[in-house]
Amino acid sequence: MEMRTTTQLANFLQICIDKKSHVNAKLLHAHILRKGLFTDTFLSNRLIELYHKCGLLTTARQVFDKMPNKNLFSWNAILSAHCNTGDIENAHKLFDKMPERNAVSWNTLISVLVRAGYEQKALSLYNNMNHSGFLPTNFTLASVFSACGALLELRYGCVCHAVANKIGLDKNIYVGNALLGMYAKCGDVENAVKAFEELPQVNEVSFTAIVGALGDTDHVDEAFDMFRSMHRSGIRIDAISLSSILGVCARSGINESGGSSVNGQQLHGLTIRLGLEKDLHLSNSLLDMYAKCGDMNSAEMVFDSLLEVSVVSWNVMIGGYGQKYQIKKAIEFMQKMQRFGFEPDEVTYINMLSACLKSGDTETAHGIFNKMASPSLSSWNALLSGYSQIEKHKEALRLFINMQFRNVKGDRTTFAVLSSSCASMGLLEGGRQIHAASVKNLCDDDIYVASGLIGMYAKCDKINVAKCIFDRIKDQDDVVCWNAMIAGLSLNTLDKEAFVLFKNMLENNMLPTQFSYATVLSSCVKLSSISQGRQIHARALKDEILNDVIVGSALIDMYSKCGHVDEARLFFDQMSIKNTITWNEMIHGYAQNGHGSEGVALFEEMVNKSGEKPDAITFIAVLTACSHSGLIDYGIKIFNSMLQEHGVEPISDHYTCLIDSLGRAGRFNEIEVILDKMPYTNDPILWEVLLSSCRVHLNVNLARRAADELFRMNPCNSAPYVLLANMYSSMGRWDDVRNIRELMIKKQAVKDPGYSWFEQKDEI
Template sequence: MEIRTTTQLANFLQLCIDKKSHTKGKLLHAHILRTGLFADTFLSNRLIELYHKCGRLTTARRVFDKMPHKNLFSWHAMLSAFCKSGDIDEAHKLFVKMPERNSVSWNTLISALVHNGSDQKALNLYHDMNKTGLLPTNFTLASVLSACGALKDFICGCECHAFSTKIGLDKNIYVGNALLGMYAKCGHIQNAIKAFEDLPEVNEVSFTSMVGALGETDHINDAFHMFQSMHRIGIQIDAISMSSILGVCARSGNNELGQQFHDLTIKLGLEKDLHLSNSLLDMYAKNGDMNSAEMVFNNLSQVSVVSWNVMIGGYGQQHEIKKSIDCLKRMERFGLKPDEVTYINMLTACIKSEDIKTAHEIFNKMTFPTLSSWNTLLSGYSQIGKHKETVQLFRNMQFCNVKGDRTTFSVVFSSCASLRLLKSGTQVHAASLKIHIDDDIYVASGLIGLYSKCEKINLAKIIFDRMNTQVEDIVCWNSMMLGLSINNLENESFVLFKKLLETEMIPSQFSYATILSSCTKLLSLSQGRQIHAHVSKQEMEIDVVVGSALIDMYSKCGDVNDARLVFDTMITKNTITWNEMIHGYAQNGEGEKGVLLYEEMINEKKLKPDSITFIAVLTACSHSGLIDYAIKIFNSMFQEHGIEPVSDHYTCVIDALGRDARFDEIEVILGNMPCVNDTIVWEVLLSCCRVHGNVKLARRAAEELFRLDPCNSAPYVLLANMYSSLGRWDDVRKIRELMIEKKAVKNPGYSWVEHKDGIQEFNVDKNEQVSDERYCLSG
């Protein structure tokens, strides 16, 4: 049939657009050109839309450029084509050339920028839009609020909220959902809850957003209750809603509840959804239930790269590197190419298994390693204590002209600090200055840690003071307090903590753990109790980090009963918590209770003892005269728990045997121990020999100490005292002459006295007061 009118042509073009029929559309295009109808703007606009829908963006642009008469819709059609295809640069160029723009023009580009992750550019464009006087639509505001959330720009988000209220869009469902999402991502969960409650009507998006927000901010129970409310009032539960609650299960570690939601997924007939199936995989993998993850994976009707990535990451978390590698090989055999996440998960798996060789092989396979890949390898090296390799990898990164980010520099500063590499650290500092990232909170915190550990505390203070005038953040405060503490400036650490309490910031668990450590060093029980009172106000004593620090403080300050009270009230305990309590009993002469607690820990079988556990329980045995039990535990270390004894363990056993004068057994241990160059072992042995008058073994211990550290006065003094107690004055004289010859000078002792106004420190030898009363919390 002959096509005679433009209306017929437009209808046929629309049919081609709907069916994405490129071939028939080209025939219509040819007919339009042949009949001289290309000058018709309406038909040309349809042609742009046709080629865009058929994925022929270049042809669409060619049609646009040749149009003799363009209207606003023509510009919008081309702008939309660029935005939907992800060509944001061309979209922006076109936007700039537009002879006129309306709210649709601005909204199209702003939404596209947000969708493509260019959130800051989207906010800049939004501010430019406001200057023109055009009012944003609900879709514009939703996109802008999403950008604020991604950037964690709380101030801009609040301004958008105020503006939406002013123009009456704050009750719009799209804007309301975006508002609660923005507040949640910025960490203001109460504002998110208020935005949710203010919505005149809620839908599945509102509930799903709130479930995710509560889960991400660790309000796990509230997230579960929100999902139950959604289910109870009849809001439709779709695959996205289920994925959100499964994400909460993954964060909570509640595998049993996750299995119940898995059952609900099957009941609702959603198990075929690939995104939801991947969420199930992720939940089981993060909860360490790889058997269930394998069952879900094997029943997938369709397997994506995401599915393989989850399995690779899950096996890596369980230190099953061989299974991770097998997954990667199978994935490639199925014709799927590894993406960035695949490689990052593989690198993480290798690092967790300390398989550095394989990690390097995988990293070297990457043609152009991304910054995330570099950071994964850097972080992995640092976490397992390979700090030299971390610094070297950063140098390689510089040679490859890869610019680091906050993660890169934070990790490298940490490694330089651990190795006390001041020169390398200052070079890395220079690199951070070059790319203007030294003002970042986490980078500055790393710098404070570096200079503190390298005994350049004044440089650390300069960085802290500069950052503190720009932004108040608990991270830098914590780093500065720790830096002062490790430089034995507990007084200044207390002053800084007092200033922190005067700000609007809330101390974190690390803040309290650090200042409690200062109390412990000073053996200041009264200050420690004050800190405990602050902790109680925030209900933090159940926290593992703070709880362990409190146990350590009370134990070392001699109040083991309060230490046990803290231990018993903690809901969650880890190996460190148990270690602190066992060691607390050992320090306070209640070794039997320490041994009983150790047995309780072993019998629970929830936590595995580590190297520190055995130091604590061996010390408890030594202080309580449980010598045979100490030998039994020492022998069980490797045989039952796979832990190789180190010098500290040998020291504890020798101390236990020495207290009971069982020197024949000690000599057997000395003949087999690998740590013959450890001074502490020989000092403990020398002290035991002095108590029991074993001159022969004492002389051997002293000679080893003279060899290892000839300037240390301790062995000379111990041996001389032993000879004097036996009346061997010639030997005493010889030891003192040797001490003078080796220039081994005994350091003066110090003591301190605590009173209501602070702590006063005295030089014992000179009776010289060197007090500083500035760090009394009670004022």
């Protein structure tokens, strides 16, 4: 009879568990107590489970504590109850007290630690599990791979992958998806694709993870191909997978305005066809995609059609208009947001700050910042970064001082931005104070802070301090610090050392970036070392980075400045992608090497056929080409077309090129007309160029005018004294020569000795 009662009670308890009926549960609990059945471990375990499912943790714990006979299921049930309600501290204490454990016990605590963001503790617990002789299950490994991905622990993830292979769990769908996600988060797209391909069966989770991995690593076309494959294979496309591929469109849309927007529109159509347009998260992804692609008209249409909006929706719109420098629209949306009862959050304010600063409206940005009751560190950093980007470096430093007064501790972003500002101003003392503050806040070991400090000290002529910081960096597996050090050496004319460091970088199995190649090619130029330049060219070819427009432009510059303009043109013609910088380098290369006619012809091709718009640098290059080829009248025509046809305001360098061209031809009357009209009179290079032309053509009056201007600007510069003395000596005016020499001694203007060099077997 008692057996039948126990079974009936167990069945009733199961019904209450299924229906989460805590009122009936208490009636059953009272009946169990009245009948003296509380000693029945099975019924008590069901009560713990019941109260846990009804969210009554305290009652469940009371049942557990009063149980006279606990078994492993009892311990696991109450452990699960504490874990599921987020009571991790008491869950840990329970786990430590357990008289025995099984795989369920370990998995329960490991998974909750990962979900709660305690990934490092989860991995430590996993190690203890292994040492205790328990084999991981598919649930264990899924949690462990998730932890490795969150911590970017690629090496440890690979070790766990080997364990999964050894015990035969690598083909399990849950483990396989978690493994794929781990490789994706760690940026190892090659192994992510391999893990995907090795899955015996794939589902929407697998496809979503691989699409995200490809998109995050800029394999945009492959990401779209994978999504199309998912669609063709008949796997259910849900809101999450669509949000993932829209994220790929959004990220690529920042750099490519056309193709990404078209793909995004197709995905928008698919969203409507699948009836998912009411999903708020997916709608926000659509908004973000259109905003990042710069299509704010479509974004606003989507926004206006939403049945439900969130703070995220408003933030995306405000951020999108900020990206387009439409500050009035951004402010309008923030005001609308508040009228509709939505309170701006931190992201709202950061988006508004960014919008104002990108538009150069520092006053409004400050006003918004001051309205924030308690600005977070992210808000401070947003304002700091904005000031730095628009080159208001003094304001950035003042803001940091204000941070100190308000006891706001900086982080890696703070100190990296401030180091950059100090470097831009050449402010060594300020940079040292930032360095000291980063040490105090334990941020100096961070790779980005250290790289910023290396750049700051290098620009302040303290390259030895920069070397010390570089040598002390513990984790030199990041290319950022190598790039900063190579650039610092090159900046301080230690180009041979920069080249050696680049080779060391390769020996350490570091993959150079476009910045690495551009910097070391610049060093080859300054060393006039064509052999080393060709070595870099070969390495760039091996690394398949020659299609990068920055590397290609640097190679053209290197070949041109080393006197191999034909090789530069050969590479120029082979480039699949060119921009204005590429055309400028090639035109300038022709000008430097005395091929002015070819430079002018290339300029005509650029303007009339390429679709690229010439900028100020383009006109310096083509005017130099005209000067070197004696195309004076054509040069004047190009100069006059700058503002009228191309909207480029002439600057001092353009006037210098024009005066050089006219001076070589001895057309000094035209030069004097230009000198009287031009707005730039304090450029020493312009007057040196004029003085040099006057010396050749023995124009004493204009030469004296140019020399007087140079004496006024810098009395210690030896160039005007030497040029003027040489002109007088060629005319036999020895008294004037002597006067110039005496004046030079009086002003303590010392001429630097000239030197030349040649290259033989990689030695200078």
